[in-house]
Amino acid sequence: MIIAIIHFPPIKAGKEKEFLEWFEWSNREFAKLKGFLNRKLLKPKVGGTYAAILELESHEDFLALGASDTHAEAGKRVSPLLDGRPSPDLYDVVMM
Numbered sequence: 404m405i406i407a408i409i410h411f412p413p414i415k416a417g418k419e420k421e422f423l424e425w426f427e428w429s430n431r432e433f434a435k436l437k438g439f440l441n442r443k444l445l446k447p448k449v450g451g452t453y454a455a456i457l458e459l460e461s462h463e464d465f466l467a468l469g470a471s472d473t474h475a476e477a478g479k480r481v482s483p484l485l486d487g488r489p490s491p492d493l494y495d496v497v498m499m
Contacts (some may be wrong), residue, residue, distance in 0.1 A: 405493060406495075408492045409454060410452065412486050418483075425481050428480075438459045443487075455469075456490075
């Protein structure tokens with residue numbers, strides 16, 4: 404299993420509701436892809452920006468998701484809502 408922690412840049416002023424709607428839509432779409440296990444949105448308690456935890460069966464599934472038409476469409480839809488680009492950190496699950 405691989406975990407990606409996606410760090411979102413700041414959301415543009417007045418776009419948070421649209422961002423949350425985008426996340427719900429993109430979750431439904433990503434769930435259709437091979438190897439998808441789970442995706443959660445995290446909101447910081449104080450300051451900071453949103454992050455997401457994405458769980459996939461393998462690193463290959465992560466690469467396939469990133470190369471998918473679904474990912475391209477999700478990026479196109481979220482880009483106008485953010486001041487910058489999301490960035491992932493990848494982790495292998497070594498113990499549960």
